[in-house]
Structures are given as structure tokens and as C-alpha cells.
Amino acid sequence: MLELLLSLAKAAITLFIIVDPVGNIPIFIGLTRNMSKETRQKAFRTAVVTGFILLVSFALMGQQILSLFGISIYSFMIAGGILLLIISIKMLVRGEWEETTQPESVGVVPIGFPLLVGPGAITTTILYLQTSGIIVAILSVLIVFAIVQAILKLIDSIYSFLGNSGSIVISKLMALLTAAIAIQYILDGVLWYFCMR
Numbered sequence: 001m002l003e004l005l006l007s008l009a010k011a012a013i014t015l016f017i018i019v020d021p022v023g024n025i026p027i028f029i030g031l032t033r034n035m036s037k038e039t040r041q042k043a044f045r046t047a048v049v050t051g052f053i054l055l056v057s058f059a060l061m062g063q064q065i066l067s068l069f070g071i072s073i074y075s076f077m078i079a080g081g082i083l084l085l086i087i088s089i090k091m092l093v094r095g096e097w098e099e100t101t102q103p104e105s106v107g108v109v110p111i112g113f114p115l116l117v118g119p120g121a122i123t124t125t126i127l128y129l130q131t132s133g134i135i136v137a138i139l140s141v142l143i144v145f146a147i148v149q150a151i152l153k154l155i156d157s158i159y160s161f162l163g164n165s166g167s168i169v170i171s172k173l174m175a176l177l178t179a180a181i182a183i184q185y186i187l188d189g190v191l192w193y194f195c196m197r
Contacts, residue, residue, distance in 0.1 A: 004135070011132060015144045018118075019051075019116055019121050025155060026174045029155060030170060030172075032044075033168065042103040044153075046111075047112040051112045051148070054113055058122045059128075059129050059134065062129075073119060074196070076122065076189075077188055080119050081181075081184070081185030081189060087182075116148065119189075
């Protein structure tokens with residue numbers, strides 16, 4: 001029992017660090033800057049549900065899904081990086097992800113995937129499934145996304161503190177940071193692909 005709890009704590013902490021909801025707060029603000037409080041929270045709820053379902057699905061069938069289509073996790077990293085790069089360029093040019101953004105849409109992509117659930121989170125979940133078992137893998141996802149939901153509820157207070165001008169500045173800065181993260185995903189995917197061949 002103690003060993004199970006220790007494995008669960010380790011898995012949950014590792015996954016939380018990789019998901020990094022605290023570090024992504026400015027990006028979340030930038031993506032939802034033009035939304036009302038209610039619409040923003042709706043987008044965040046959609047993101048949490050999307051992220052949870054994605055990670056549980058990958059915990060249960062991830063390796064099989066990737067194997068079925070002949071996709072490596074490195075290809076997944078490159079694809080996630082390209083998607084993030086497109087998002088960041090649109091944010092820099094337009095000041096938002098899409099001109100007519102629906103909360104469900106932005107909650108699924110890009111907040112749910114690939115910001116909350118990126119290649120790193122998927123790989124970690126699959127790894128803990130293989131090393132610690134399905135109970136640890138799924139419970140760690142549940143714990144992490146319960147914490148993510150609590151953190152996302154605080155974003156409105158942060159947005160109120162920054163104001164509209166502050167959020168515009170943060171949005172542009174975070175778009176640039178998102179582009180850098182995207183390029184790093186792509187580079188890591190390419191590097192690992194050639195290293196593992």
C-alpha cells in the first residue's frame with residue numbers, strides 16, 4: 001500500500017511539472033483575452049475535460065494507437081510543435097488564436113492539446129502505465145487535472161489585476177514564448193528520431 005502511494009505521489013508530481021499549468025497561465029490569458037469571464041471559464045472547463053480524456057485514453061491505449069498507425073512519440077512531438085508554432089504566429093499577427101473563437105474550440109485546441117496535454121505528458125503517462133500499472137497512471141491523471149481545474153479558476157483574478165493593456169502585452173510576449181516552445185518540440189522530436197535510429 002505504501003509503495004502504491006509513493007508511486008502515485010511520484011507520478012502525480014512528475015505529471016504536474018510536465019503539464020505546468022502555473023507556467024502556462026500567461027499563455028492561457030493571452031488565448032482567452034477577448035472572452036468574458038463566463039466564456040473563459042467555459043473554455044477552461046472544456047480544456048480540463050479534453051486533457052483528462054486524452055491522457056486517460058493514452059494511458060489505456062496510447063502505445064497501441066501509435067503502433068497501429070506506425071507513429072513514434074517523436075513524430076508526435078514534431079506534430080505538436082508545428083501546431084503550437086501555427087498558433088503562436090496567429091497570436092502574434094492577429095492578437096488572438098482565431099478571429100471568431102468559440103470557447104469549446106479554444107478549450108480543445110490549443111489549451112487542452114497541445115498546451116496541457118503535449119507529447120511530454122502523453123509519454124509520461126504511457127511510461128507510468130508500463131512501470132507502475134494502470135491504477136497509478138489513471139489516478140495520477142485524475143489528481144493532476146483536479147489541481148489544474150482549481151488553478152484555472154484563479155485566472156480571472158489574475159486577468160483583473162493585469163487589465164486589458166497588461167493582458168495584451170502578456171499575450172504578445174507569451175505568443176513569442178509559445179513559438180520558442182514549439183520550435184523546441186520540433187527540434188527535440190527530430191533529434192530523438194535520429195538518435196534512436
